[in-house]
Amino acid sequence: MKKILITGLVFLVIFLIYLANMDKKVYYVALGDSLEREYVSNEEVYGYSYYIKNYLKKDDLLERYSDDFAKADTRITDIIKDINNNTKITTNKGSFSLKNALIKADLITVNISSNDVFNKLKGNNIVYNDVYDYIDDLAYDLDNLFKLMREYCKEDIVMVGPYNPFSDSSDKLDVYEYFNEKYKDVCGEYDIIYVDLSDISEINGQNYERIANRVIDKMSKNFSKKE
Secondary structure, three states, X not given: OHHHHHHHHHHHHHHHHHHHHHHOOEEEEEEEOHHHHOEEEOOEEEOOHHHHHHHHHHOOOEEEEEOOOOOOOOOHHHXXXXXXOOOEEEEOOEEEEHHHHHHHOOEEEEEOOHHHHHHHOOOOOOOHHHHHHHHHHHHHHXXXXXXXXXXXXXXXXXXXXXXXXXXXXXXXXXXXXXXHHHHHHHHHHOXXXXXXXXXXXXXXXXXXXXXXXXXXXXXXXXXXXXX
């Protein structure tokens, strides 16, 4: 009886140590569009989250990483639909649903719909009032998205804002600043950490790493709490 009790205590201690170590790890989910799923290197498609994942992995802080729900042409309403439908993904690690990923996540990064706005600012016949109305609609959708995400995720959500390709055009720059502020305001309503990219004018491999470093800087205190 004594041996059984001691054996049971040993297993309990091992299990508690395992749980404690798991709690130090970060379950990281990346959602978004082409900013998340565009850059190609050695036939691998990835975005800024690739560098965040590697940072966590290097410091032995990564429990799991998933960008499986991110797609280059994703829009805000697509993510809302995926959550409501509880979209499931099958990987080599098994099947899991988006709701389950949101519940388990310690960190979620989101970027969305910047290119939709930028495309409306191309050409010579831009109707600026229509663009501003479109941004208002995006902000409304983003509000609905974060309201829904907060039903499942109480941990850290980071919104990566739009980059700024319009420094040489005052009218387009005004639109960009309005767009940036609208996204930032919505984030403030739901305790979402906002990463401003107003000084980044183009997206490439180097700037993906800069974006990742900004997220890491914002999250450094939170990551240290896991240690």
